[in-house]
Amino acid sequence: MMYSGALSLTLATTLANAAAIIPRATATSLTTPSSVAVLNNPIARPCMAPGVVCLKQHAANLPYPFHRAAPDGRNIPTYGDTEVPADASWKNVSTADFIVFDESRAADVLGDSPSVDFVLSVDANHIHEGPVFVPTQNRIYFSELSTNLPQFTIDLNQDPPSLSYFTADPPIYIPNGGFYHNSTVYFSVAGSNTSIPGLGQQRPGIVTLDPATNKSTTLLNNYYGLTFTDCDDLIVDPGTGFIWFTAPYYSWWLELADIPPQTKSGTYRFDPTTGSTVIANDEMLSPNGIALSPDRRHMYISDSAASGLSAPISPDVPSPGGAGILYNVTGTRAIYKFDLVDDGRAIINKRPIYYDVIGSVPDGLKVARNGYVVTATGNGLSVMDEYGDMIVRVQTNFTVNNFVWTDANEYREVWMVGMGGVARLKWGLQGTTLPPSRASYKVKGDTIVKQTLTRPRSMSPWAIIEVYCDLHFLGYDWILEGSQLNQTDHDVIWKINVSIGVTTENRIEEKDALLSSLDLKDLSLRVGEEQKDFSEREIGAIASERRSVTVKAHSNIFHYQKRCNFLSRLWPFVYADDRLWVAALPGTTKPSTADTAFSVMADEFLVVPDKLVGEGKVTTVEAAKVLRMGNFPLRPGPPSLEDERIMSEVKLLRATGYSVSPS
Incomplete structure (x- = not known):
């Protein structure tokens, strides 16, 4: 709640001052140095676009004499009301739509054609x-x-x-x-x-x-x-x-x-x-x-x-x-x-x-x-x-x-x-719709079950990694259920279920793959008919049962900067804005090197209809059919964008940082 553009000791004077809509100068009325007598190095100069005035070094050093009246109980003079008679360029400040203090960064804020338009009138007394x-x-x-x-x-x-x-x-x-x-x-x-x-x-x-x-x-x-x-x-x-x-x-x-x-x-x-x-x-x-x-x-x-x-x-x-x-x-x-x-x-x-x-x-x-x-x-x-x-x-x-x-x-x-x-x-400054609630879907058998994600304070390099034949889930954050340091090369440390990656562009470095915490060594795994290869260092042992894989490592060091890509295409599911989305993420044709970062962006999102989500779960087989991807492994297909709500949600995902391709 803000309480005046011309704040006063009582509301009566506040409203009297605020009720007057001050006439605005147009962009063409901005004074240029050639039309008035100004200093050789003016404090305020028209710049960048119509209606924009740039100040020299934040106007930190004004020429004497200068004066800005303090609030007197009736009004609060604006910055443009400052009197600087020795520099005629200063009057540009009071008539500008945009005052620039940092020109190098203002270019991105303003964009190519910034504008301010008075659109609607409402009661000036409220x-x-x-x-x-x-x-x-x-x-x-x-x-x-x-x-x-x-x-x-x-x-x-x-x-x-x-x-x-x-x-x-x-x-x-x-x-x-x-x-x-x-x-x-x-x-x-x-x-x-x-x-x-x-x-x-x-x-x-x-x-x-x-x-x-x-x-x-x-x-x-x-x-x-x-x-x-x-x-x-x-x-x-x-x-x-x-x-x-x-x-x-x-x-x-x-x-x-x-x-x-x-x-x-x-x-x-x-x-x-x-x-x-x-x-x-x-x-x-x-x-x-x-x-x-x-x-x-x-x-x-x-x-x-x-x-x-x-x-x-x-x-x-x-x-x-x-x-x-x-x-x-x-x-x-x-x-x-x-x-x-x-x-x-x-x-x-x-x-x-x-x-x-x-x-x-x-x-x-x-x-x-x-x-x-x-x-x-x-x-x-x-x-x-x-x-x-x-x-x-x-x-x-x-x-x-x-x-x-x-x-x-x-x-x-x-x-x-x-x-x-x-x-x-x-202007050019983008707003943000913060990411939806950090809910995810974790695969258990053939069913994806909704659960809440939390980010651990620390993570041991020892873990059990669950790998599935049809998809790998990427979400907003890690899921850490337990960990401890190893005693021998073949100790299996507690279970960790992990969302291995990130889909928001401003947080990739924070949430890269779980494999960044493991030094992998000649890991090869066959699940069903699909071969998955990993090539890094320091793997102790692995064991597979049905669709899960246990990885036993023997490094006590948390290598946060280590990254490893999967050979196969990744099919993460993302729960966003009360809907389940599947993202097609490109993998690699061969295992990455130790210094290659695992950082992927969603290049395609497809919505799973509400009827399949049901009571918080949807089978991967049903999801594959609905998304027209055929049987395993999942293949990309066109999404169904038949109503305005889905299109709106695509907009929200884009605004949140996703790269979304609706067709």
């Missing part, structure tokens, strides 16, 4: 939040933080896109944050009321929406009987299914709650499978935006305490000046980076990476596919690397509260929502 893109409908859902029950959808199937109202069944009162995961929209609900038409009482919490049926379901509405202060923004960790959400005090300050806060502000982790809610961090007064890095190693949370820092909280003291938010210029307005640890259950090592004075306070927060951090603040978006170094600033003509990527141009289109407007941003 904050607009929680945009969620639903790919199966090609629609964006977003909310208005007011007592009005209807929320908004943008139909991207129309040209131009159209805006309409929707009301969930039952209604959702003041959803604030939104996240799309496994065909479901997750809303963090900020509002609290006991007399909602069609609903009755609602308290802050987590509510889901099925966009296909418009049905809503409450997952969480209390913390051991107490009411949450607010539920501002949320994410779903695709690796664990945990829902992380922030809980500041803004719904009370904005008079969107009928009960004062009963708990401390904080960031929480909610497990929808068990109902358990755990406090993850309680160090921030106003935790706001929250985002997870694509590799699931880091979490980012913004603290916008500068907006609301001095506001009183008491059952006896109403929100200041009616519905309003105090602003403290010295208060926290920063983005913090954490490490995600303990199998995705905890965040540690909090450190600030960005102090927001370019905008107002950091609000909506997301991480791009390449790891860059993007936040909505003031009249636009700020783009920085994972360490907080600014790269690009996007400027528009209204207060931007939040934003979302859509799948247009392979997730290179962003929609911004806020106080007074909805804008579309086209």
